[in-house]
Each structure stands twice: as structure tokens, then as C-alpha cells.
Amino acid sequence: MDDLLKKAHDGLLQLPEFQRGWVWDEEGLKGLLTSISRSFPVGAIMTLQTGGEVRFKPRLVEGVPEKNAGVAPEALILDGQQRITSLYQTTMRREVVETINSKKQRIKRFFYIDMAKALDESVDRAEAIIGVPENRKETRNFGREIVRDLSTAEQEYAQCMFPTNRIFDPDSWQMGFYNFWRHDAGPKMDFWFRFLNEILGAFRQYQMPVIQLGNKTSREAVCLVFEKVNTGGKKLDAFELLTAIYAGEENGFELRKKWAECAKRLSGSLALKDHPLTRLQPTEFFQALALLHTLDRRRAILAVNAHAESPPVSCTRETVLSIPLAAYKKHAARLEEGFRKAGNFLFNQHIYWFKDVPYQSQIVPLAAMLAELGDKWDYDAVRSKLAKWYWCGVFGELYGGAIETRFAKDLTDVLAWIEGGPEPATVKDAAFRAERLDTMTSRLSAAYKGVHALLMKEGARDFRSGQSFNQTSYFDEAVDIHHIFPRAWCVKAALQLKEYDTVVNKTPLSYKTNRVIGGEAPSLYLAKLSKEGGVSDAAIDSHLQSHLIDPAVLRSDDFNAFISARREALLALIARAMDKPVYRGEATDEPEGEIPLEEIEAIELA
Known part of the structure; x- marks a missing residue:
């Protein structure tokens, strides 16, 4: 554990940009310190070796000196951010720890180990880990009565309260403790060395398992692993991963900012409050972009060899994560226009409010179709076919389940239909039962x-x-x-x-x-x-x-x-x-209520 924290401090162990902020509360911090002090397992850390195909923009563990931001990390933390950050903040930084209390209020704390309680087997170890405010004074009765004052090193020595941020560097504190108790040096130093061996030794000798993924691990595998281990909190989506990937590929490229600008333009494209495009998600935009990218790739291969085995049009999660930055730059503008036209299409169908959209998901292939059609969208015959496809999807209730395959098939089928081909499967398959x-x-x-x-x-x-x-x-x-x-x-x-x-x-x-x-x-x-x-x-x-x-x-x-x-x-x-x-x-055998x-x-x- 000592080695991991030192690597974090030196910038050799960092976080991928998509990892969210550090959020542990005071009780969680004290609980973690308690577990380590008793050599209890706190779970493995999972890291990704850098230098491979997946290049995420790195950022320092919270609290690490900014001067180390330029260090190229050896590995990135995929699972264990909260534990590593919590331990770094409480055991290696000399600054106050900014955390939250049980009421979700922001507070600042220094943490201490009550040496006597920690060595007393009859006392619950959790009682030995305490947090005090930034001024190191614990009070009650609205601050009028001081319960504990640790504002000077001498008061720490006198009360035998060891600061946790000295756990891996106790020498100078030990010397101060010795000098303070030199009149009773024998018993107190015996007490100190017992604390050093039993309690601090648990921290210094703690073995934290590390699972390291090699640098040949794919983007999709990284995302899948992260989702499996990140069971708490908000689900990581493909957009967050792409944001980190693109930032790693081109210095200064801010996908999140570009998406915010795009979303703002789309929200303002119709003079309606809360129209359907106001709720468009970045993952939906990138699903549509994946459709355009894979369709473009397929056409390029078939243009060279009409009989070649071409890759399918797709917008699966894996496909979305594989979209190159160059493809984003190529298709983003025309796709934005496709979504703007999709908003107009819904407007013409008298769907004005986002809550009235039958299937939000159906907007994805619709926008991709409109991006591909360009000015052909102006023809009445094209609009009629799109409307027929749209309402067949709605009343056939075909966009309510696993739909990524339908996205891809509808894109190619509808475009071919508009050019004189057969009816799309969604139109043929749709049936509304009376x-x-x-x-x-x-x-x-x-x-x-x-x-x-x-x-x-x-x-x-x-x-x-x-x-x-x-x-x-x-x-x-x-x-x-x-x-x-x-x-x-x-x-x-x-x-x-x-x-x-x-x-x-x-x-x-x-x-x-x-x-x-x-x-x-x-x-x-x-x-x-x-x-x-x-x-x-x-x-x-x-x-x-x-x-x-x-x-x-x-x-x-x-x-x-x-x-x-x-x-x-x-x-x-x-x-x-x-x-x-x-x-x-005849009615279906399935219940319809x-x-x-x-x-x-x-x-x-x-």
C-alpha cells in the first residue's frame, strides 16, 4: 500500500479523466483507517497499464501536488479511486482533508489515532480514530467549551494523539514525543514502540492486491470492466469514455465542451420550451454518429470491391467506443443538422413536448437518415415515406426492446427504399392489432x-x-x-x-x-x-x-x-x-393490459 500511495504522489499512478470526483464522507474515511489498522481486507485495486491502444487523458489523484501533472503515468486506476484517494488524503498529505458529514455538508478534518485506545483490545478500534476541525479544536455548546485541543504538537504529545498524516513518516513526530516525555522516557517509549509496531506497522506492511490490465486491453473491455466494478454511483457511459479518449489523442480537444455547444444549438433550434431535442443525450448523438461512420466505412469498402465482405452498419456500444476522432470531426456537423431536421419532423407530426415523444430512441436512426438525405428531405415523397416508417415504428411498437440492430437495419433499408428499393422491415413487420x-x-x-x-x-x-x-x-x-x-x-x-x-x-x-x-x-x-x-x-x-x-x-x-x-x-x-x-x-396469447x-x-x- 505504501508503494501505491507513493506512486500516486509522484504521478506514476493516476486516474483516467472519466473517473468522477472523490466523494467519501468522514465516517467512510474513519472506517477505512480502522480496517487498515486491523489488517482487514478492503478490496483489490484495478489498474490499466499505459502505452497501449487505449489512451485516456490522465489526471492526478486528488490532493497530489500539481507540479507532478506533467509526469507520464505508468498506470491508471480503473477501480479503487475512492480508497486510494482517501488513504492518500488522510495518511500522506499534511493539509486538511475536505470531506462531508452525515448531513452531506462540506467539512474540513484532520484525523488522529488515539494511541491508548488503539492499543486497548477492550476498546472498539473505531473509537480510536477521530476527526477534528481545521483548527484542531473539538468543541461543544456552540463552541464555548473546548473538549479537545490538538492545535499544537505539544498537545498531540501530551494527549498521545497521533496524526494519521504522519503514518508513513513518523520519525520527526517520534522525536518530538520523546523530548516531550523525556522525564518519563522509559514507559512512554515502550508505549510508543508498541504503537509503532502494532498499529503503524499494520499500515506500513499492508498488502493491497492489484489487478493490472495490460496495455493491449481494448476500449470496450476497459468500459465493461469499469462498469462491473463501479456498481455504486452513476453508470459510466460511452460519451464519458470517448471524452477521455479524444482528450488523450489530441491535446486540448474538449469533447464535453463541443457537445454542450451542440446541445445548446439544438435546444434553440425550435421556438418551443421543452421540445424533444432539449432532452437529447450525448450517447444518442454518438449512436447516430456510429451509424454514419460505419455506413461510410461500408460504402468505401464496397466502392473498391463490390463483392467484398464489408463490415456491418452498427451502433453497438463497442462500435460507439471505436469511433475515431477523425470520424467525429467528419460527421458531427452534418449529424447535428440531421437532428435539427428530426426536431422539425416531430414538430410537423405535432409532437411538441419531450414527454410526448413515443420513442426517444427512434430519433437516433431518424437523425442519421436525415443527415444522409441532405436536401432530398425537402421532397414531399421523401417526407411521406419517413412519416410512414415513423408511425409504423410507433404503432408496431418496434422500438421498445433491443433496438441497436433495428437502428442499423432501418437506416440502410429506409435509404434504399427512398431510392426505389423494397419497403423496410419495420414497415413490413409493423402490425397494429385492433x-x-x-x-x-x-x-x-x-x-x-x-x-x-x-x-x-x-x-x-x-x-x-x-x-x-x-x-x-x-x-x-x-x-x-x-x-x-x-x-x-x-x-x-x-x-x-x-x-x-x-x-x-x-x-x-x-x-x-x-x-x-x-x-x-x-x-x-x-x-x-x-x-x-x-x-x-x-x-x-x-x-x-x-x-x-x-x-x-x-x-x-x-x-x-x-x-x-x-x-x-x-x-x-x-x-x-x-x-x-x-x-x-385473433388476439395474442400474451397479456396486453x-x-x-x-x-x-x-x-x-x-
């Missing part, structure tokens, strides 16, 4: 969100104002999907939740309109809307028809007739979007 409509209850469902968007695209107008739902009214009027037959009315009518809580009984409405509707029967709230707004029944009926609602059926308060009629109208709407009929064959949103939220909070 009975699925009866189980769509959750706003987390992609198909549920799809119906919401299609109704607005169809021209649905608010029951009260008669205003269509464009990008302005959507946010200004707090539009959401609400019950047509109100929940309170349905409960009073003894209807079951599965009967009235599906998307068939819901439609986009403004917040104010939903308040007017309340819990009354449709015939009553429609009359109220007409009277309060001074609007004719014919005008209200026109608004209802824009939602694919039969006005006469709704005004009759006949729930079953309403559900039957609107169900067919929504199925026709979905069929038009997919440009293919819905499936009315969705977990109610309230139950999902309860599970997430548990």
Missing part, C-alpha cells in the same frame, strides 16, 4: 402518445375555444390528454377502470376546458360549454368531430355506443398513419 386499442391506458405507452399526436395532427380543436392545437396553444393552454366521459361520471355509472380509462375515451384538451367539463355527463358539460361561450351546438359539434367523436352519440350519454364508434374512428386514423390496415385477427400509471409511479418511488 384489440390493442382497448388496453392503451398509460401515457408511458408509445402507441398511446402516438394517438395523442395524430389527433392534433388531424386538426383536433379544443371543445371550448375551438382553437386547434399548434405549438403556441399547446403550451399556453396547458394541453394534455383528458377523459371525454369524465372519470367521476364513469365511477358513478359503475363502469370498470379498464372500460373508461383507455385512449378511446381520451382526447387532447386544454386545462381550462377540462375544468369546465368537471365530472358531469357529456350532455350537461356540452350544454354548459355552449351557454358559457355563447357558441351554437353546431359549432360545438364541429369541434367534437375534429376529435373523431360522433356528436349525436356523445350528447346521448350512451357510453357503449360512444366507445364503439370512436374505437372504429381511431383505428381508421392509425391505419391512415401506417398506410396499412389494422389487424383484426398495461400497468396503470399510478402503479408504475408507486413502483418507482418504492
